[in-house]
Amino acid sequence: MDPHVHPDVHHIADDIGTMEIRGAAKIADSAATALQIQARESDAETPDAFRAEMRAAARTLHDTRPTAVSLPNALRYVLHGMDGVTVEQLRESSVVAAERFRERLDHAQADLGLVGANRLKDGDCIMTHCHSTAVLACVEAAVDQGKELTAVVKETRPRNQGHITAERLHELGVPVTLIVDSAARRYLNEVDHVMVGADSIAADGSVINKIGTSGLAVNARDRGTPVVVAAQTFKLHPGTLTGHSVDIEMRDESEVLSAEEKAALGNPTVANPAFDVTPPRYVDAIVTERGQFPPESIVMLMRELFGEQTTEPWVEPVV
Numbered sequence: 001m002d003p004h005v006h007p008d009v010h011h012i013a014d015d016i017g018t019m020e021i022r023g024a025a026k027i028a029d030s031a032a033t034a035l036q037i038q039a040r041e042s043d044a045e046t047p048d049a050f051r052a053e054m055r056a057a058a059r060t061l062h063d064t065r066p067t068a069v070s071l072p073n074a075l076r077y078v079l080h081g082m083d084g085v086t087v088e089q090l091r092e093s094s095v096v097a098a099e100r101f102r103e104r105l106d107h108a109q110a111d112l113g114l115v116g117a118n119r120l121k122d123g124d125c126i127m128t129h130c131h132s133t134a135v136l137a138c139v140e141a142a143v144d145q146g147k148e149l150t151a152v153v154k155e156t157r158p159r160n161q162g163h164i165t166a167e168r169l170h171e172l173g174v175p176v177t178l179i180v181d182s183a184a185r186r187y188l189n190e191v192d193h194v195m196v197g198a199d200s201i202a203a204d205g206s207v208i209n210k211i212g213t214s215g216l217a218v219n220a221r222d223r224g225t226p227v228v229v230a231a232q233t234f235k236l237h238p239g240t241l242t243g244h245s246v247d248i249e250m251r252d253e254s255e256v257l258s259a260e261e262k263a264a265l266g267n268p269t270v271a272n273p274a275f276d277v278t279p280p281r282y283v284d285a286i287v288t289e290r291g292q293f294p295p296e297s298i299v300m301l302m303r304e305l306f307g308e309q310t311t312e313p314w315v316e317p318v319v
């Protein structure tokens with residue numbers, strides 16, 4: 001019989017898959033919460049059964065979206081914190097590990113915000129792509145320091161996450177100009193920084209983020225506008241230390257065109273990659289809770305944080 005996975009874990013996994021829950025930090029936070037629910041609610045009678053349930057829950061969550069490494073990093077953190085010889089000890093340690101992960105996430109966001117804010121000067125204008133809570137943390141910290149900022153916000157087709165960014169910036173008192181994605185180059189001369197988040201950062205300093213980030217970064221380099229990536233260290237992809245590449249999620253064509261719209265166009269092939277890879281030479285700085293790094297040096301931080309541990313959390317029995 002398959003290990004029992006709590007219905008709330010399935011719900012959270014479904015919400016991540018359909019993007020009700022989205023953005024790398026929020027996905028990681030929700031995954032830790034889901035494992036906490038699994039641990040709290042488990043009826044497992046033996047330690048082995050408990051561990052099997054936790055690993056099955058982790059696998060269910062992991063199989064939702066492939067690109068944001070914050071998801072497996074969150075799962076790994078909680079499963080590695082699962083410790084003890086009785087079910088109650090395993091339960092307690094898992095719940096504590098999930099809580100600790102979520103607290104670290106919050107602290108990292110706040111610390112990173114202060115680092116990012118130091119790059120921003122009073123009167124600066126930033127250009128954003130997609131919706132990144134890490135970028136917003138930098139803006140919020142700068143605003144709290146009394147700096148007045150403005151923003152040019154890319155709409156970010158097909159899901160228009162730029163609308164969320166526009167709303168959040170408005171709440172922070174930052175005046176926004178919303179543009180369609182293809183207008184970005186036109187406005188790059190008028191902004192002081194491009195600021196984006198990350199779903200994964202590879203060992204060579206490449207940044208994997210919402211589709212359109214790489215084109216924006218290339219254009220920004222051409223115009224001499226610095227590109228800043230704001231990302232907590234759990235966006236660092238340990239698998240890339242040993243040569244693995246990051247999977248780029250292909251999402252459903254219905255996000256781009258409805259069936260009727262597609263038929264009216266003569267049924268073209270529709271491709272909907274959700275992310276792209278920006279090579280390190282187009283990135284000026286990666287801002288993390290551990291400070292600011294040139295992308296080429298991020299591998300040192302990765303080795304310090306992860307060592308050589310690159311397996312998925314459920315591959316080896318966690319004892």
Ligand SMILES: O=C(COP(=O)(O)O)[C@H](O)[C@H](O)COP(=O)(O)O
Pocket residue numbers: 022023024025026068129130131132133134135161196197198199209210230274
């Ligand atoms: O690309 C996206 C979201 O993509 P999607 O909408 O497809 O999930 C965000 O820039 C990163 O996840 C960083 O977000 P954060 O800084 O909040 O972790």
